[in-house]
Each structure stands twice: as C-alpha cells, then as structure tokens.
Amino acid sequence: MNPTSLFTPDPLDRNRFPKDEWRLRETRHDAADLGRTETLFAVGNGYLGMRGNVEEGRDSHSHGTFINGFHETWPIRHAEEAYGFARVGQTIVNVPDAKIMRLYVDDEPLLLTVADLHSYERSLDFRDGVLSRDLVWQTPSGKRVQVRTRRMVSFAERHLAVMTYELTMLDADAPVVLSSQILNRQDGQDEYHVRAAAMGEGFDPRKSETLTARVLEPKTHWGSEGRYVMSYRAAASGMTLAVAADHAIETDNAYEELSLVEEDLAKHVYRIDAKQGQTVRITKVVTYHSSRGVPARELADRCRRTLDRAEAAGVDRLFADQRAWLDDFWARSDVEVPGQPDLQQAIRWNLFQLAQATARAEGNGIAAKGLTGSGYSGHYFWDTEVYVLPFLTYTSPRIARNALRFRYTMLDAARRRAAELNQNGALFPWRTINGEEASAYYAAGTAQYHIDADIAHAVRQYVAATGDDDFLAREAVDILVETARMWADLGFWRGTNGDASFHIHGVTGPDEYTTVVNDNLFTNVMARANLRGAVEAVDRLAHEHPAEHAALVARLHLTQDELDEWAHAAERMHIPFDERLGIHPQDANFLEKELWDLANTDPAKRPLLLYYHPLVIYRFQVLKQADVVLALFLQGDQFTAEEKLADFDYYDPLTTGDSTLSGVVQSIVASEVGYQELALRYFTSALYVDLADLHHNTADGVHVASAGGVWSALACGFGGMRDHEGVVSLDPRLPEVWDGLTFRLTLRGSRVRVDVRHTELRLTVEEGDAADLVVRGEPVKVTAGDPVVLPLAPAPRLIGTPTVRDIEGTRRADGTLMTASVPDHPTVLTPPPVSHD
Numbered sequence: 001m002n003p004t005s006l007f008t009p010d011p012l013d014r015n016r017f018p019k020d021e022w023r024l025r026e027t028r029h030d031a032a033d034l035g036r037t038e039t040l041f042a043v044g045n046g047y048l049g050m051r052g053n054v055e056e057g058r059d060s061h062s063h064g065t066f067i068n069g070f071h072e073t074w075p076i077r078h079a080e081e082a083y084g085f086a087r088v089g090q091t092i093v094n095v096p097d098a099k100i101m102r103l104y105v106d107d108e109p110l111l112l113t114v115a116d117l118h119s120y121e122r123s124l125d126f127r128d129g130v131l132s133r134d135l136v137w138q139t140p141s142g143k144r145v146q147v148r149t150r151r152m153v154s155f156a157e158r159h160l161a162v163m164t165y166e167l168t169m170l171d172a173d174a175p176v177v178l179s180s181q182i183l184n185r186q187d188g189q190d191e192y193h194v195r196a197a198a199m200g201e202g203f204d205p206r207k208s209e210t211l212t213a214r215v216l217e218p219k220t221h222w223g224s225e226g227r228y229v230m231s232y233r234a235a236a237s238g239m240t241l242a243v244a245a246d247h248a249i250e251t252d253n254a255y256e257e258l259s260l261v262e263e264d265l266a267k268h269v270y271r272i273d274a275k276q277g278q279t280v281r282i283t284k285v286v287t288y289h290s291s292r293g294v295p296a297r298e299l300a301d302r303c304r305r306t307l308d309r310a311e312a313a314g315v316d317r318l319f320a321d322q323r324a325w326l327d328d329f330w331a332r333s334d335v336e337v338p339g340q341p342d343l344q345q346a347i348r349w350n351l352f353q354l355a356q357a358t359a360r361a362e363g364n365g366i367a368a369k370g371l372t373g374s375g376y377s378g379h380y381f382w383d384t385e386v387y388v389l390p391f392l393t394y395t396s397p398r399i400a401r402n403a404l405r406f407r408y409t410m411l412d413a414a415r416r417r418a419a420e421l422n423q424n425g426a427l428f429p430w431r432t433i434n435g436e437e438a439s440a441y442y443a444a445g446t447a448q449y450h451i452d453a454d455i456a457h458a459v460r461q462y463v464a465a466t467g468d469d470d471f472l473a474r475e476a477v478d479i480l481v482e483t484a485r486m487w488a489d490l491g492f493w494r495g496t497n498g499d500a501s502f503h504i505h506g507v508t509g510p511d512e513y514t515t516v517v518n519d520n521l522f523t524n525v526m527a528r529a530n531l532r533g534a535v536e537a538v539d540r541l542a543h544e545h546p547a548e549h550a551a552l553v554a555r556l557h558l559t560q561d562e563l564d565e566w567a568h569a570a571e572r573m574h575i576p577f578d579e580r581l582g583i584h585p586q587d588a589n590f591l592e593k594e595l596w597d598l599a600n601t602d603p604a605k606r607p608l609l610l611y612y613h614p615l616v617i618y619r620f621q622v623l624k625q626a627d628v629v630l631a632l633f634l635q636g637d638q639f640t641a642e643e644k645l646a647d648f649d650y651y652d653p654l655t656t657g658d659s660t661l662s663g664v665v666q667s668i669v670a671s672e673v674g675y676q677e678l679a680l681r682y683f684t685s686a687l688y689v690d691l692a693d694l695h696h697n698t699a700d701g702v703h704v705a706s707a708g709g710v711w712s713a714l715a716c717g718f719g720g721m722r723d724h725e726g727v728v729s730l731d732p733r734l735p736e737v738w739d740g741l742t743f744r745l746t747l748r749g750s751r752v753r754v755d756v757r758h759t760e761l762r763l764t765v766e767e768g769d770a771a772d773l774v775v776r777g778e779p780v781k782v783t784a785g786d787p788v789v790l791p792l793a794p795a796p797r798l799i800g801t802p803t804v805r806d807i808e809g810t811r812r813a814d815g816t817l818m819t820a821s822v823p824d825h826p827t828v829l830t831p832p833p834v835s836h837d
Helices: 031-040 296-313 315-333 341-358 383-395 397-409 411-420 450-466 469-490 521-544 546-556 560-571 614-618 628-634 641-654 662-673 676-687 704-718
Strands: 023-026 048-050 065-075 088-094 101-105 116-125 130-138 144-153 160-169 174-183 216-224 227-234 240-250 254-261 265-274 280-291 492-494 501-503 594-596 721-724 727-730 741-747 750-756 760-767 770-775 778-783 788-791
Touching: 023 341, 048 144, 065 227, 065 280, 101 144, 101 160, 144 315, 160 174, 160 296, 160 315, 174 240, 174 280, 216 240, 216 254, 216 265, 216 296, 227 254, 227 265, 227 296, 240 265, 240 296, 265 280, 280 296, 280 315, 296 315, 315 341, 315 383, 315 741, 341 383, 341 676, 341 704, 383 397, 383 450, 383 704, 383 741, 397 411, 397 450, 397 469, 411 469, 450 469, 450 521, 450 721, 469 521, 469 546, 469 560, 501 560, 521 546, 521 560, 521 628, 628 641, 628 662, 641 662, 662 676, 662 704, 676 704, 704 721, 704 741, 741 770, 750 770, 760 770, 760 778, 778 788
Parallel strands: 727 770
Antiparallel strands: 023 116, 048 065, 065 088, 101 174, 116 130, 130 144, 144 160, 160 280, 174 265, 216 227, 227 240, 240 280, 254 265, 492 501, 721 727, 741 750, 750 760, 760 788, 770 778
C-alpha cells in the first residue's frame, strides 16, 4: 500500500476550516458536503446523539437523532437459507427530531443553501462541548438579521439536550416567526411527506430497505404552556421511547405564542414584532428516555421529571456542568503535540468523538459510528474491545468497565449462539445491538470467531490496569471461562505422541479479504492468550479470593480437568511459521496464492471489494486490513524484534487499507520496527480519515474505532507504550519533525503524565500516589511530587518503505516462485444491434 495516496500534509481547506487547537470551526456554509459536515459537527454523549443538521431543518443530507441501543428488528431473508444463519436483523432507529427551530422574517424562510449570508461561522468547542453558530443573513427585502445558536447534548445529564436560538434585527423592524418543533420523520419522509426532500437527498438513516411498515407507533402526545411530550413504541422490537421539550423566550418585543401537538409533530410557534436592535432569545430544553419494555407512558413521566429538574437548575448551570465534565475529561485524556496546531486540532477532535460515543453509553455498547450516523445500522463490533477500550482503560476506567459489563450482559445470548454453532462455551455475535447475531454474511462475519479472544483481551487488559478484582471475580471471569471453553471445543489436536499440536480451522481473521481459513495466525495467537488468561484468572481467584473462586466453580461447573486442558492447548497452540521466508503465514494456505500488485492497481478501483468479486480477491495474497501485523501489536511479547520486522516488511505492501481499522495498527508497528516516516504517514491518514473524508463515507458517521486507534497510535506507537501481562512499558519513537509528545496513563488509580522529548522522557504523577513502569527494559517507580527524568538514546530508524517488489521472486517452501499481478477486467463484447430495416 502507498499511504501517501491517502492524505496530504494538511488535507483541510484552511480558509474554510481554520486551525484552532480547541475547536473545529467552519467559516463558509457549503451545500456540496452536507453529509460530511453533519457528521463532523454532531454532538452526543454516548446515550443521545444529534447529527450536525442545521436548526432550520430543510437543508440536510440526512437528518439524524439517535439513542444508543434503540432499534427495530426485521426478518433477514437470505437468498439461500442454511442452518444457523442470522434470522433477525437489527437497525438503529432515527428517533423524533427535536433540533428543528425554523425562522421566518417577513414570512421568508431562512434556508442556508440559498440565503444571502454576510458572515457565517459554525464551531464545535471541545472544551465546553457546545456547537455554536453565528451568521448574518440579508433577507430578500434587504433586512439584515443576526442569528446565533447553541446546541449541547449534556455529559452531566444523560437524557438532556439544550438549544438556544437568538436573533437580532440589525437595521430594520420586521415581523418574525420562530417555529420550534419535535418531528417524527416516518418511513423516510420529511414533514411535507416527500420522499425526496427539497434539500439534500431526502435519505433518512432510520429508514432501512427492509423496514417497509411503520416503525414508531404513537402512544401519547400532550402539550401545555410550552412543554410537549410524545411517546412511541417500536412495532417489532417492542422498545419504547418518549421525548419532551420545554420552551422559554426572553425579549422586550411584543409576541404571541401558538401551539400544536399531533402524533408525529409538536410545534411551538412564536410570532414576534421584532424591533431593530432588540434581541430575541429562545431556549429549548429537550429530553429523551427509552427502554426495552417499560410502558411508554412511564417514560413520558420520566421526561417530565427530567425537565422539572433542568428547570430548577437553570440553563446556565447546565452549560457550566458540561464545561466541568469536560475539564475533568481533558485532564485525564488530552494528548499534546506542541508546535503542530493542525495535528493538535485533529487529535482533539478525534478524542472528543470518543467521549461523545462512550461517556454515557451505560448499559449499552459502543456503536461503530457512535451516534453520529446510521452506518453499520448502529451495530456493535469487535472495534470496541480492540480499538476503543484501550483509550478508555487508561484514561477513563469507569467508562471502560461499563463497556465490558455490557458484554457480560450478552453472555447468555453468546452461550446460545455457541450452541447453535455446535460449540461449548460462548460465542459472541460478530455484529449486534441486542446480543443476537445480526450478520447476514457468515464468511466475513460469523466466522470471525476471534471476537471472543478480542473481548477476553480487553477484559484482561482492564483488570490488569485497574486492579478491579471485584469485576474480575463477579463477572469478568465468566467471560474468560466461557470463551476459553469455546476455543478448547473449536480447536483439535493433530500429531502423535509428544509432537501433537492444537489447531483451529474454518475461521476468518481480521482481514476480510481472506475468509474461512485454517490456522489464522491472529486467531491462534489471540486464542492462546485467551486460554492462558482464563487459567491465570481462575488460579488467581483460588489463591487470593477463595470465596469468589468457590462461587465461580459452582456457578459455571468448572473442573480442574478443564483448566489443565486449556493450559495444554495454549502451550501447544500451532503458530504458523515459514522457515524459508522467515515470516508467519497469515494462515495455513495464504502463501500458496499469488501476490496482488497493489502498486500497479488503478486507484479508481479501490476499495477492491467494490470492483472485484470476493472470489477474485480470495485467490490472492492481498489484505483489507492489518491481520498478522495486528497480532504483532496486541501480543508483541510473543514475537522477537526480528520476526516483527520480517512480518511487517512482508505484509505491509499487501495491505490495501480499505478498512479504516488498518492505518493506526500499521502506524504503531511501523514505528516500533523503525519506519518512522512511514509510521507518521499512516498516522496522519488515520487522523484525517473523517475530517478530510478520505474514505468518502464520513456522511455515514464517525469512524469511532479509527478515533480510538488515533490514541493508540500516539501512546503506543510514538509513545512506545505496551501492557503485557500487567507490565506497562515505554519505548518512545518520537517522529523527527515533532518537538515532543505528552499523554496520560491512569494505572491502578494513579494518573501519570508522560512527556516525550527527543533526548529525554519525563514521568510525573498528576493524581494518586505512585506507579510502576518499565522504560526500555529498566524498571522505574514514579511517586507523587517526585517526577522522574530519564535520558533517551535515538530509536532505530529505517529508510524507505517495504514494497511488493521485495517479495516478488522469492520462493515458497515447495520451491515455486511468487509472482505479482493485477486481475484484469476482461472486455465485455456487446453484440451489434439487430437491424430492422
């Protein structure tokens, strides 16, 4: 892969998006990329998310307000049925939209795509979590109106959002109408019942092609004195929802209020005699509550209580609480790259997205797109455990615990799924919202059994970093045991006497361009860690918490024979290695294929899965994303430095990066083995994947896993942080063009600031008592009030990048030569038209 093709040093238009280390600012409205900017300027808190749609409503690519876990179900219809295929699909629902505040001056509507705007700025502030907009509009009659808006989804109050709409007539009086609405856009229609809306695509992300009937069934609607409450029930899933809003106006102008409330629309209208220079401010406080089964009327009561509490606190207090929450977040989580304002802005935008996707997800998972769009139907994947959990574990361990507890609540469903696939233990679904498998394509979905080991890895990482033995004993150990049971049952022994080895066949690894293979290296290495981790956790409970151990044995009917079997399987796990090439084959047959020549592949035919049939791709050595290389990172203590370099040199030229999950991993391992310039290029492409829309799908929502990977690339790549078996080590690889790097790690209750410079490393305890680390092989203890400064010698550096030409012409174990090529698209001959003369 050529990562330079994915980015320029600063791929943003800085006239439109100026550099600002604490805000994403937009100085020009552009209808050409509404989908992208709606995602970039979305606000959320992990429970409630609102796309960055304009307040006035009509100018949109796709309207979106989402509640984590609130979904509809539908029957999956397979072209060809087979036993064990997923039967019920799950799709996140676009809930009623409370963002709408329409403005009319002299009965002329404000529509940004056609408005005469004298000035415009929109900004998302990472410090106070508020989306603001300030514009001056000249109406068709020549009157100038200043409009200022704010939108906030509260981190402090999980169910609450606050919006303000402020307008001032600058040079003339005018009749003004402001219509504040809660609108349920049903079945892909806008409020005018037009499936192709007047502005934008008219696409509603709630509307899936399989949802042909009404989704949200109205239950109650009520309004009085500026407060409106509406409730619904999802037709098939049975989930319930209520939304409510309060309104208040501040103005010296004369005005009147009108109201309307129906099943799918609540409208509070202010008619104002606006005088020049006199400001009108409308405040709208909104709340959402949802449930898997609580009656809708009870949720409506909860909405009323939330609004009453917000009214008592006051809007100023709500904004102050938001700032306080984020002050604490940044104290734990900020990553600083001095002297790089463009990168700093992008880094903080990515970290802020992680907060918006996870902070108040309590009781739910973390969707691949967070709550910024409908991409992947709102499903949860392994993305959470491998890419997002490390950030949470080392900066916000309470949020990490919530995410792992959600997996624990899915354990019974995972047991049922394992039984359906003829396995013992538990098999977590590849993609899901409610715990049931929703992947309709088994080869690149269900066959990715490695999700069990990924979850187990995240569990062990969290427990080691936090010392949370309570979570381990009561819940986490159950995950470790049941996933170990699955691996022990899935694998099998091959060989004789003392030479027998443990194999795992018929699985798909992280690379979805190679499916249903035998002995996938990533899967085997991670399964080995899963088996070992289960044995170690049970033994630890036996020695340190005997009562909890006894409860575990009784609860799961655990035997010593099982533990012995897991330990033996882990010890004898088959780890593929090719002696001739000196690399780890991605799977048992990977090296038998020919090489795909990515360097000579037409860039217009990327990603490959959109231009080549899967069977064509499967016949080549080509990767959608890092597979072996990801194993080198997650289980780095199981490989030598020489093996890591050889594996990276082999697989990097074969990796397309068609998945946004890949670049961050390639950056981390490139940094470790010495390709510093390549590591920085991969990092930069990952950093801007959404901001610059490098994969042309930012409109579908933020790539949350990539955002998590940005933190890992900083802390684990350039910062050189590793955590193997609870031993946290640092071996920095600071890019030559950077002056420094600062990040934080929370380890067993102590927060350590890590300051990396070219010639020294400084460790400071910012909170707590002390922490133990290893720096380039030497143990270091850092205590509060006594920073440690260590000299750093230059890290190894390799010039250039690996290419497929370095591989082409080498010989396989059977002596055959490897060749590289690009599958041709044959010319399809169209017969001449038949003459009817």
